[in-house]
Amino acid sequence: MKTISIAKEFTWSMAHMLANHSGKCRNIHGHTYKMQVEIERTSGTLINDPGTTNHGMILEFYDLNKIIVDAIVEPLDHAFLYWVGSTDELEHEVATLLRKHDRKVVDISYRPTTENLVLDFLEQINKNLSSYEIKVKELKLWESPTSFARVKAD
């Protein structure tokens, strides 16, 4: 059986620190993340509505771009990802100091590994796509040009 999907890639920068990391990742540092979002229609077919703008599509790329930029890229770009449950006191002090100076801080409830991030993004993106009868087939998140985490739909 054939399956059809489309994908789009996004990049943005953000900072984090990994509490309890035994190496240099315990320091505040940043990555230029790249994310590839591959989507399919829940029906598995293309839109079949002759005479409409989306006939023969899964989703207009313009719409996919806007949904992902609004949900993920814009809120996170150039932010410090703050793990509110961190066991590293410095992480709380950093977040407090940045906030005091009106810098961009985003609260998260998990240790900001690439694996945890991609799982969180999968949930958020699926939530934003459900009204379009679209779901994520596969999501990849690179934290460097040679390192990525991937999550696939059930």
Ligand SMILES: [Zn+2]
């Ligand atoms: Zn890192």
